[in-house]
Amino acid sequence: MNTYSFSIPQDIIVGRGSFEKLPESAKKLGGKHALILSGPSLYKYGLVDRAINLLATVGIQADYFIDIEANPSVTTVEKATGTFLDCGADFLIALGGGSPMDVAKAVAVVAKYGGKITEYEGGGKVPGKVIPQIAIPTTAGTGSEVTAFSVITDHERDYKLTVFSYELLPEVAILDPELIMTTPASVAAACGIDAFIHAQEAYISLAASPFSEAMSEKAMELIGSSIRRFVANRKDVEAAENMMTGSLFAGIAFSFARLGNVHAMSHPISAYFDVPHGVANAVLLPVVVEFNALADHGKYLKIYNTISHIKRYEEEFSHPMLAGAIRSLLAEIGIPGSIMEAIHGVKGKEEVTPEDVEKVLPAMVADAMKSGNIAVNPRVTTAKDIENLYHQAL
Ligand SMILES: [Zn+2]
Structure with a gap:
């Protein structure tokens, strides 16, 4: 520790x-x-x-x-x-x-x-x-x-x-x-999933401590149990309270434990293509979760149980199930499934092609590598890894 x-x-x-x-x-x-x-x-x-x-x-x-x-x-x-x-x-x-x-x-x-x-x-x-x-x-x-x-x-x-x-x-x-309670559904989804990712990345960060882990666990539990309801109806008082407290605890968790590859890689997507922060994070989350699975020591199951419809015990769980549960949550709350889809959702960026993204990809990789969050990502990450992850999420 x-x-x-x-x-x-x-x-x-x-x-x-x-x-x-x-x-x-x-x-x-x-x-x-x-x-x-x-x-x-x-x-x-x-x-x-x-x-x-x-x-x-x-x-x-x-x-x-x-x-x-x-x-x-x-x-x-x-x-x-x-x-x-x-x-x-x-x-x-x-x-x-x-x-x-x-x-x-x-x-x-x-x-x-x-x-x-x-x-x-x-x-x-x-x-x-x-x-x-x-x-x-x-x-x-x-x-x-x-x-x-x-x-x-x-x-x-x-x-x-x-x-x-x-x-x-x-x-x-x-x-x-x-x-x-007046947040549009799309903003509620993007901000809510961003808060969840703060908790999740802080939870598995190399800089996590028992204090930040406690904050992360409660944040994931509150957000995981309420994000669907909150996106469905922002006037759902209990869901709104849970989302607000979950976001607060996630913020406290990552202010101590920092984040990981998702946030390191999402900033360049926002900087180059104006994709909202939460959406840019969400489209990266499944591939980064798959990448980091190799470093897991029991935390993936806990994360899974905060967002999945069905709770599982250790003997019923395998790592690919977490990325699966995340993909299904994202689809349920209307978040795009890839970087390209996210870019096309931005006003004025409908015509951006994968080739346009490829042109700036080396610069995006370099920018992502400058982020302090890479250093605390649970699996050691190289520039080549970041490039592969961008390709997988594209
Ligand atoms: Zn964020």
Whole structure:
């Protein structure tokens, strides 16, 4: 077993109606003026105004920046930082899915220390305390509310860069299941499976510890038992609560144990072809699970039993059954079955051919190999392995 340590230095509030605790949390933080980072659809839905009104009840002023895209860019971080500095805010509220939370963490650094977010790429580059943040996820989920990572797309390099520092952790995370009940089914499926993959990759990671394993196991159990119901009906209260808590625990698990080949390989697919993060992960999961089977020491059966319709004992189980159960789950919740199918589902990418993908494949392999997640994948992985895995998933 690896030596391990953990601390979760955040206030985490979970439960229906917990959004109403925003003013209390903001006051506790000592904030006087918030910049809310969110997206256009949540704004239209009235959630940003609801936050502004809640903050007004305790005399906290709020401005907002909602021009945030999926896979947010370096330019978006620059614009949001400009708004933060111009409006005189002293803390940030990220209201939305992974994108606003990634942007909030990046703004929290750049607004304090200047420069461009690209200068903080990697680990250990953030000099110290950053601008305080409150994270309020509206998907289940990225787990970004409890992770020390900010992932930003650099279009100059077609590369998703990661900034890693425990300073990035939001001071407060508010998880209200009511906020995920308006998620479209396709987003619920993609985000839900991403959360499951966080738990699954962290579970079998070489950096897993008894603590992260406990978080992973509970996360897989909650998500596995509820993802079908939640995709079928987002207003299913129990399913929404389970998905939200599962996503939270998965986030905690991978913030300590990191991930694996799926996430290492999915970032280039998103960077080159704009495939949503959850979908890019999902199409890779079965082939990576098959690849990693050789390294398994009993965990595959546990994973299988969290998602399969039929629970099995050890003597009834063989490794190929896990990839089979994953493929059937993905089909049931409407996730594409291959990289090409995923790319064709992106607006403007309908004409992309396998040959187009082949052209950038060497660069994608190189980018995947740069990910720190390769180093903790349970089966030792070479660039040739990554290339084979891309071909299998294509
Ligand atoms: Zn993910």
